[in-house]
Amino acid sequence: MTNELVAEIAAEGTPVHTGGAYGIDATALRATLRVGGRAVVWAAAASISPPPSGHASLFDQASAARGCAVVSEMPLGTAPTRWRFVSRSLLLAAATRATVIAEVGIRSGALAVCTHAHELGRGLGIIPGPITSSTSMGCHALLRQIGTQVITCSADVRELVDPHAMLALDSAA
Numbered sequence: 507m508t509n510e511l512v513a514e515i516a517a518e519g520t521p522v523h524t525g526g527a528y529g530i531d532a533t534a535l536r537a538t539l540r541v542g543g544r545a546v547v548w549a550a551a552a553s554i555s556p557p558p559s560g561h562a563s564l565f566d567q568a569s570a571a572r573g574c575a576v577v578s579e580m581p582l583g584t585a586p587t588r589w590r591f592v593s594r595s596l597l598l599a600a601a602t603r604a605t606v607i608a609e610v611g612i613r614s615g616a617l618a619v620c621t622h623a624h625e626l627g628r629g630l631g632i633i634p635g636p637i638t639s640s641t642s643m644g645c646h647a648l649l650r651q652i653g654t655q656v657i658t659c660s661a662d663v664r665e666l667v668d669p670h671a672m673l674a675l676d677s678a679a
Contacts, residue, residue, distance in 0.1 A: 550593075
């Protein structure tokens, strides 16, 4: 679902912002790069190869692609810390008009992005998973607690933002 939705949104010109984590974040970035879309990866550290280290080549591709960037608020050589991930969550939410999350567990860092987006009055969408899946418990909790919009296709995302707005897609950041 993430691959299909992000590819369609990115191909239309909507910039995709992500935390660059494994899973949904990487899927969103790869889909964006595949269609020649614009992307911003928000890194929690400013090293030559920001975490996660397994994404070094993916981040290199994003840095080299036209209309894409890997950015951090920290100076080069800064190591990741828990607080830098928290700060990055706020920046990710603030830099976009809407946040969409998919398959988020109850202890996921992506919930911080959602909380910030909600507090900032940004659009918030959820791609929920099976009710029996622990990887969807965070999504389901947000649906109950703040009544976010369920995302089933790219048209649902367009309801959150206009075609030229920015989309933050995050998971276990």
